[in-house]
Amino acid sequence: MNTQYMADMHNYGTLLALLDRYQYFALSTHINPDGDAIGSELSLYLFLTDLGKSVRIFNTDAVPVNYRFLPSWNNIEDVHSVGTYRPEVMIVLDASTLERIGKTLSKILLPVHTLVNIDHHATAEAFGDINLINPSASSTSEIVYTLIKHHQTPISKACAICLYTGLMFDTGCFRYSNATAETHRIAAELIEVGEFAPDEVYRYVYEHIPVSKIRLLSEILRTLQVTDNGKIASVYATQTMFGKTGTTPEAVEGVVNQIQAIAGVEVALCVCELPDGSTKVSLRSQGQVDVSELASEFEGGGHSRAAGCRIVMPYLSAITALTHCAQQYIDQTPRDVVIR
Ligand code: 5GP
Ligand code: MN
Numbered sequence: 001m002n003t004q005y006m007a008d009m010h011n012y013g014t015l016l017a018l019l020d021r022y023q024y025f026a027l028s029t030h031i032n033p034d035g036d037a038i039g040s041e042l043s044l045y046l047f048l049t050d051l052g053k054s055v056r057i058f059n060t061d062a063v064p065v066n067y068r069f070l071p072s073w074n075n076i077e078d079v080h081s082v083g084t085y086r087p088e089v090m091i092v093l094d095a096s097t098l099e100r101i102g103k104t105l106s107k108i109l110l111p112v113h114t115l116v117n118i119d120h121h122a123t124a125e126a127f128g129d130i131n132l133i134n135p136s137a138s139s140t141s142e143i144v145y146t147l148i149k150h151h152q153t154p155i156s157k158a159c160a161i162c163l164y165t166g167l168m169f170d171t172g173c174f175r176y177s178n179a180t181a182e183t184h185r186i187a188a189e190l191i192e193v194g195e196f197a198p199d200e201v202y203r204y205v206y207e208h209i210p211v212s213k214i215r216l217l218s219e220i221l222r223t224l225q226v227t228d229n230g231k232i233a234s235v236y237a238t239q240t241m242f243g244k245t246g247t248t249p250e251a252v253e254g255v256v257n258q259i260q261a262i263a264g265v266e267v268a269l270c271v272c273e274l275p276d277g278s279t280k281v282s283l284r285s286q287g288q289v290d291v292s293e294l295a296s297e298f299e300g301g302g303h304s305r306a307a308g309c310r311i312v313m314p315y316l317s318a319i320t321a322l323t324h325c326a327q328q329y330i331d332q333t334p335r336d337v338v339i340r
Contacts, residue, residue, distance in 0.1 A: 011132050012150040018089065018114060018130060019048065025055045026087035026109055030100040032250055033059055035169025035205060038067045038076075040093045040118070040140040043162035045072060047148050050156060058082055058109065060102030064250065069204045070165060071158035082108045091116040094140035096301050098127045118143055120170075122292045123301030135303075138178040141166025145186055160194030165201055172257065173202065177287070177305065216245040220255055220270075225319075226262070232326050233259045234269040236315050249280060260284040267291065267326040271315045279318040283307045289329040297325060 027045055029037035041057055048055045057076045067073060079102070090112040095101055096119065117128030120137040137143045141163045148155055155163070167187055171179035174187065191198055219241040226233045237252045245251075249272045256270035268284040281298070283291040284306055291307040298321075300309020311318045 011130055012147055015116060015130050015132055015147065016151055018116070019051070019053070022088040022113070023054055024086070024088045025053055026085070026090045026112070027055065027057045027093065028059060028090070028095075028101045028105060028109070029093045030095040031060050031102050032253070033061060033063070034253070035067065036139040036141050036166040037094045038063060038070065038073070039162045039164075039166025039169065040144050041076075042070055042072055043141060043144050043148075043159045043166070044091065044093065044118075045075070046156060046159045046162065047144075047151075047153070050153075050159075056081075056085060056087070058105055060105050061250075065210075066205050066208045067165070070162050079104050079108060086112075088113045089116060090114075091118060092128065093118045093144075094121075095119060096121045096123060097125050118147075121301060122303050123296060123307075138180065138183040139166045139170035141170070142183065142186060145190075155190070155193050157194050157196075160190040161196045161201065164190040164194060164196070164198070165205065168198075168201065169205065173206075178303070210247075210251075212246045213251045216241060216247045216251050217255060219245065220252070224259070226265070227323065227327070230264040231266040231330055232269070232323050233262050233265045233267075234271070234319050234323060235259055236271045236273070236319060238273045238315065239275060249274060252280075252282075256282040256284050260286065266330055267294075269319065269322050269326070271318050271322070273315040274310075277314065279311045279313055279315045281309050281311060281318060281322060283309075283322070283326075288333050289326065294322075294325055294329055298322070 025048055027041045029041050045055050045057055059076055060079060063073050063076050090109055092101055098106060115128045116130045118132045118140055120134055120140050120143060122135045124133045132143055134143055145163050164187060167183060171183060220235050220237050223235045242248055252272045256268050260268035266286050266288045270282040272280040274280055283295055285291040290304045292302045292304050295301055295307035295309045298309040298311050302308050
């Protein structure tokens with residue numbers, strides 16, 4: 001962690017003073033938003049709205065169907081709704097880099113009086129005027145939770161379920177190494193305060209899979225390749241597969257986690273052919289290799305055990321390049337090193 005991040009971790013007071021001072025806010029998150037992206041922005045939206053602020057959320061991509069049970073999800077607007085709205089403060093959540101909110105959106109909304117960046121990615125850029133970056137937090141939602149705690153306002157029921165969803169998603173349902181004792185304590189508090197059934201939240205998020213996605217999954221799994229030493233596994237999804245199954249690249253979300261679960265695999269790759277011929281990459285590590293560093297070599301980023309990038313290269317060439325690079329990382333890292 002560099003000194004910039006250390007300083008940023010103490011920015012809660014500064015940010016709360018800013019929230020007090022201004023009235024008009026806009027929130028946004030990264031393209032292809034996931035549970036933490038949606039959970040963190042909705043919880044912050046609800047918190048600020050309860051404080052009497054004027055808040056609007058603008059996202060480049062639509063809310064995935066499996067998050068459409070969260071309070072206020074349908075208040076999330078798209079790029080075309082910005083119109084003449086001029087926020088004083090823009091808060092970007094869980095994005096890693098400003099570019100990841102989408103080019104059009106940043107062009108329409110920026111510059112603003114103050115830009116705030118709330119994130120937990122190891123590779124997060126400090127692009128805000130105020131940066132609340134904590135790579136030790138399980139999720140951006142956990143940082144929003146801490147922010148609300150610093151304000152000493154009770155967490156509302158609606159806010160609690162959004163925060164819990166973010167925590168649950170980014171810890172892989174509390175299975176990954178980022179799920180600390182503190183994360184579990186926060187989750188327990190949110191369940192009590194929110195008075196929701198955690199099993200129902202799980203079912204909404206993970207058990208609303210369209211049959212088309214399962215058909216796509218069967219196509220993707222057929223492409224599985226494992227290196228001779230058994231340490232690197234890869235799969236790919238193509239535009240032809242999306243056409244055949246009636247799906248889009250969003251349906252690939254989560255597949256890489258299944259590849260990572262293969263016994264003996266250290267690095268898992270899932271690559272996806274995008275309509276423009278470039279390739280979206282998801283990387284997972286079992287702990288020996290820091291995949292955020294690997295992704296950085298291809299202008300991406302993320303966390304030590306879950307990272308990604310976009311490569312301007314056909315998908316098969318991307319697999320070759322990434323597999324080669326991953327093998328170098330494995331060769332360079334002592335086997336008993338386990339990164340967290
Ligand atoms: P996923 O593989 O689930 O799409 O992403 C895993 C992690 O890597 C997420 O935390 C995500 O923010 C990060 N990530 C994925 N794609 C990119 C990318 O193109 N650029 C950066 N900087 N991070 C990415
Ligand atoms: Mn996150």
